[in-house]
Amino acid sequence: MTLKSYVEYFISGMAVARDIKGRRERVIAVISNWTTMAGQAYEAMSNAGYLDSNMVVILNDSRHSLLPKIEEGPKTFVNALSSTLSKLQSSKSFRRFREAAKGVTKRIGRGMHELAAKVDEYARGMMGPLGSTLFEELGLYYIGPVDGHNIEDLICVLQEVASLDSMGPVLVHVITDENQGDENSQKSDISDGQQDEGSVKSDSLDNPVRPQTYGNCFVETLVVEAEKDKDIVVVHAGLTMEPSLELFQEKFPDRFFDVGMAEQHAVTFASGLACGGLKPFCVIASSFLQRAYDQVVHDVDQQRIPVRFVITSAGLVGSDGPLQCGAFDINFMSCLPNMIVMAPSDEVELMHMVATATRINSQPICFRYPRGALVGRGYTISDGIPIKIGRGRVLVEGKDVAFLGYGSMVQNCLKAHSLLAKLGIEVTVADARFCKPLDIKLLRQLCKHHSFLVTVEEGSIGGFGSQVAQFIAVNGLLDGRIQWRPIVLPDRYIEHASPNEQLDQAGLSGHHIAATALSLLGRTREALLFMCS
Structure with missing residues (x-):
């Protein structure tokens, strides 16, 4: 459902909605050990424990950490004993016995119930792996560890968990190994690498400089x-x-x-x-x-x-x-x-x-800065020269239409300039550099000497273009002859595609920018041709 820890919040809401609606479907979340690095995961589990709604959280523990030093610590291993205990913990008879014992201790008295709860916690903590009592403290019934590569054991545990009508929140700790089963593929990769060694060298000769990002x-x-x-x-x-x-x-x-x-x-x-x-x-x-x-x-x-x-x-x-x-x-x-x-x-x-x-x-x-390769094929690292805050620059001087680009979209403005130049249209291309503070002097200059101002950014509505619009509107620059047009990402999510295809869908390619200028100049037919090319 999501890569982040929000999934626990999501299923908590789904479980409560199910209970209020009187439905009986099972709500299950699969999370990874990566997501447990975020505090929101523990907030969600604590809330799930408090609500006590029936739900299952499957923790896929690949024993991989984003922090290398943590990997050096003790890891959780699955042996025959832990596998047997996991099956016992998830069994219907054990869970019913446990619930019956709770009911008896509650009738005896509060002190006895609290004592029994502590004994249960300590016993399960001794049987379980390091840190298992953390989930119990949050209110989740911990089962594990389970070998995620032993399909028979895993199915057995999940079926037992699903068999109970009233179980509250349950966490099933599944241990997996990202590298297991990859030996053959690794050997294949090694042999392929040995066979293709000559071709790799020839490729490196054809492409001596690897694209830099x-x-x-x-x-x-x-x-x-x-x-x-x-x-x-x-x-x-x-x-x-x-x-x-x-x-x-x-x-x-x-x-x-x-x-x-x-x-x-x-x-x-x-x-x-x-x-x-x-x-x-x-x-x-x-x-x-x-x-x-x-x-x-x-x-x-x-x-x-x-x-x-x-x-x-x-x-x-x-x-x-x-x-x-x-x-x-x-x-x-x-x-x-x-x-x-x-x-x-x-x-x-x-x-x-x-x-x-x-x-x-x-x-x-x-x-x-964006993903992908740099503008130039090669570059030399040198001492950067500090830029005066709020100072943009003009790259190409023209007339009538001014393109004011922000960030990587300046390059697409330059592409649009080249396309329009073939039609005899001279446009100005400026690099804003700063969204805040804006280069007020540059903006006044562009508005004074051009009839049309087009701002271009690879961001959603309300960004750089809105900052420009706010300034020129408040300062009365829109009251004169200048007409302003923003080019931004469309007000929708753009699905998976190649970078160039996404730019075309968003209307941010050089052709789309050039088409905007042609439309402003009244050359609608040529604009349509650019849009379709």
């Missing part, structure tokens, strides 16, 4: 800055760590903190680091930063704490579809009073923005 550029630039400034640290949160961050981790292991899927903690932790005199770069994917917005507002922005937010996977994300699409960060970051919001249009600008963020010590700042 914005993430690579960011980390390499930050390493350069960190070698000069010992106060720079990195805090990363998310489902998995970007491979590019391994470079910083190797160079500065004591200044790199991967907190796993705990974005809320990452933000507040970074705030504490900043208050202690360090310069934290808090690296979180756009869609995951949504989970930590309360901390961004209260623990950072309200207190003007200089945390540097690096928002990755901004905009459309191709095959990951709407789940990890970074459509909203421009909106929810630019509405904060103390936040500086910027976005690079290429790798060189990214270097400059890293340098800019390093030198801001009076308030929070953020910048976003």
Whole structure:
């Protein structure tokens, strides 16, 4: 249902709705050990224990952790004894005996009932694995561990759990191994690699330079800055760590903190680091930063704490579809009073923005960059030049129509410029750089010398374009001859597709931007041809 810990909340609601409606269907959630890193999972389980509604939570424990140091600790193993005990715990006769014993002790008196409950808890804690009593304390009946690769045992336990009409919340702890059953495929991969060794070498000759990403550029630039400034640290949160961050981790292991899927903690932790005199770069994917917005507002922005937010996977994300699409960060970051919001249009600008963020010590700042390859095929890491806050730039000067791009969409504005130039239309292309504060001087200049202003961003309604509209409306610039048109992500979720296909669906390709300009100029037929190409 979801990759995050929200699923427990969801099934708690479904279970209560079922009870109120008088239905009898079973409500089951399957979660992974990754989701238990988020505090919301425990809130949900505690609430489930309090409600005491019938539901089953299956914890798929792959014994994998986002935090390497945790993996070094003791792991839960499944042997014949634990398998037998799991079957006993889930059996109908044992559960009925346990419920009958509870009823007897309640009739005897409160003291006897509490004593019996403690004895039951300690006995089950001694039989169960380390940490099993935690789920009991939350109000869930713990069964496990169960070998997830022993289908017969697993089916037996689940059938016993399903056989009881009134059982309350149950947690079934299933142990799985991600690598089990992969030996043959690994051998096949090795043999294939040996057979294709020559072809790999020829491919590497054809492609001597591997495509570099914005993430690579960011980390390499930050390493350069960190070698000069010992106060720079990195805090990363998310489902998995970007491979590019391994470079910083190797160079500065004591200044790199991967907190796993705990974005809320990452933000507040970074705030504490900043208050202690360090310069934290808090690296979180756009869609995951949504989970930590309360901390961004209260623990950072309200207190003007200089945390540097690096928002990755901004905009459309191709095959990951709407789940990890970074459509909203421009909106929810630019509405904060103390936040500086910027976005690079290429790798060189990214270097400059890293340098800019390093030198801001009076308030929070953020910048976003997309997935995918860089604009240029090759780049040389050098010292970034700090950008004056709120200062944009004009890349191409033209007339009549001005494209004001934000972030990676500046490149698509340049593509639209090239398409229109073939039709004899000269347009201005400007790189806003900053969503907040806006370059007021640049905006006045564009409105003064053009009839049409088109803002382009890879974000939802209410972002950069809205900031521009607010300024030009309040300052009376819309009262003159200028006409403004925003190009943003459509007001819907864009499903899985290739990046280029998603841009076409969103109307953000160079052809779509050029078509907008042609429509403004009254050349509707040519605009339609561009839209269809």
